[in-house]
Amino acid sequence: MDDWINTLGQGLLLGGMYALFATGLSLSFGIMRLINVAHGDFIVLAAFAAIALVEPLAIGPFATLPLVVLLMAGFGYLLQRLFLNRTLGEDPLRPLLVTFGVSIVIQNALLEIFSADMRGLDAGPIETASIPLGGSVAVGVFPLLVAATAVGVIGALQWLFYRTALGRAFRATADDHRTAQLMGIDNRRVYALAMALATAVVAVAGVYLAIRSGIGPSDGPQRLLCAFEAVAIGGLGSLWGTLAGGMILGVAQAVGLWLDPGWGAVSGHLAFLLVVVLRPNGLFPKTRDK
Amino acid sequence: MLEVHALHAYYGDFRALHGVDFRVEAGETVAVIGANGAGKSTLLRSLTGLLPAPFSSVFFEGQPVGGLPPHVIVRLGIAMVPEGRCLFPSLSVEENLLIGAQCGRRGPWDLAAVYRLFPALEEKRATPSTLLSGGQQQMVAIGRALMSNPKLLLCDELSLGLAPLVVREIYAALPRIKGEGAAVVTVEQDTGQAMRIADRLYCMQEGRVALEGVPRTLTPERVSQAYFGI
Numbered sequence: 294m295d296d297w298i299n300t301l302g303q304g305l306l307l308g309g310m311y312a313l314f315a316t317g318l319s320l321s322f323g324i325m326r327l328i329n330v331a332h333g334d335f336i337v338l339a340a341f342a343a344i345a346l347v348e349p350l351a352i353g354p355f356a357t358l359p360l361v362v363l364l365m366a367g368f369g370y371l372l373q374r375l376f377l378n379r380t381l382g383e384d385p386l387r388p389l390l391v392t393f394g395v396s397i398v399i400q401n402a403l404l405e406i407f408s409a410d411m412r413g414l415d416a417g418p419i420e421t422a423s424i425p426l427g428g429s430v431a432v433g434v435f436p437l438l439v440a441a442t443a444v445g446v447i448g449a450l451q452w453l454f455y456r457t458a459l460g461r462a463f464r465a466t467a468d469d470h471r472t473a474q475l476m477g478i479d480n481r482r483v484y485a486l487a488m489a490l491a492t493a494v495v496a497v498a499g500v501y502l503a504i505r506s507g508i509g510p511s512d513g514p515q516r517l518l519c520a521f522e523a524v525a526i527g528g529l530g531s532l533w534g535t536l537a538g539g540m541i542l543g544v545a546q547a548v549g550l551w552l553d554p555g556w557g558a559v560s561g562h563l564a565f566l567l568v569v570v571l572r573p574n575g576l577f578p579k580t581r582d583k
Numbered sequence: 584m585l586e587v588h589a590l591h592a593y594y595g596d597f598r599a600l601h602g603v604d605f606r607v608e609a610g611e612t613v614a615v616i617g618a619n620g621a622g623k624s625t626l627l628r629s630l631t632g633l634l635p636a637p638f639s640s641v642f643f644e645g646q647p648v649g650g651l652p653p654h655v656i657v658r659l660g661i662a663m664v665p666e667g668r669c670l671f672p673s674l675s676v677e678e679n680l681l682i683g684a685q686c687g688r689r690g691p692w693d694l695a696a697v698y699r700l701f702p703a704l705e706e707k708r709a710t711p712s713t714l715l716s717g718g719q720q721q722m723v724a725i726g727r728a729l730m731s732n733p734k735l736l737l738c739d740e741l742s743l744g745l746a747p748l749v750v751r752e753i754y755a756a757l758p759r760i761k762g763e764g765a766a767v768v769t770v771e772q773d774t775g776q777a778m779r780i781a782d783r784l785y786c787m788q789e790g791r792v793a794l795e796g797v798p799r800t801l802t803p804e805r806v807s808q809a810y811f812g813i
Contacts, residue, residue, distance in 0.1 A: 458685065465671045465682045472669040474653035475631055475662075477686025477731060 308543030309440025333517030339499025369492025528575025683730030690732025
């Protein structure tokens, strides 16, 4: 029984990580209808940015967070403003191809600068600390922190979307960008801000990923897959759905891993396939297409 | 206040407007009529910037606005009630209205003023805009445009798909909108409606202005000839 509870708990907390991976993807698709193939590489880029900052600045991994978030938000804003905005239009293939190219550029640039070695961040004892909950049940402090961050980030985004003028502009632009322009909204600026928001969340995911495990320059596509699955399970356009999607993915992987060490990744993919077959729009879709 | 000189407009290689001259004076109500495909909506799209117009063919208050993007033109004081209403389905009624105020122009129109104009909207303020009746949706679309406190309000096919009684109710709001100082351009397929409300009338045909004049000086024969081209 305790084993089951531990497995479930680990899966749920792992799901927090996946939700952080997926939130940016969910945002850029939800607002711009942009499928960002380079999303996984953004996560890896953020992780390496943190790794590069730790030594010269002599700061801990967590202290790099605000810096990396700012850097990545700036990167996302400029990327959208200078490149991706030019690809948006009737043809959905163009942004797909351009972000695929960006993905290759990031992977090779990281390979050139950091070599192919796996790197990571050492956060000290917090990485292995756990809180006993009676019996043999325990939760890891770091996974708990990650999951709490995911809930906090999504809660904050939800507030932004439904309680602020900027969020209203985001939703209106997502609905109908032409009419939004008639209302005085500069959709190109809105898109750039949305991408900045997405890459800011990516930055958090990247730093946490570097603390949790080793990471190499070509790990991006794998992260993209997790993120994509979490978004698809949750349903497009719903941020809480993305959180739920991440957690379903995490629990499936943890259960698979517990049954047989080789089944972890596979059972995650199976859960994804199952949901897509039964509910093609995901479990909590919110996107309203015309 | 608005002057259009020899405006040409293209969709790709297709020329939709062939040298249209058009003007609106302050406080005036101008109706544009014409059959389907006559270029009425294209004219409005050119004025709002959705279809970029040549730089020197559209002047608003003496300033060339051709080629400016839509979000800049609305800040100058030209607001649009688009054909088919185009409300934002994810937004509530009140949020739709607030989006209209996004461009930050000050003036007589705010939430309270719009609710005074269309009292039916106030009790529906938290309702998703898609759940309203067609007439109420049109009221939201008009209110949303008014929230930007325009000097010039462009209305594309206000009566489209609405029952005659509802159309009359919507047009009844027009005098109060004009009373706050805005000039109005209304594009209509309903010629009778257009003749009743307009100070001046343009009839378009195949991308050209076929007739311009004050409604009461125009005979039905002249109008129908300009409308149908026969």
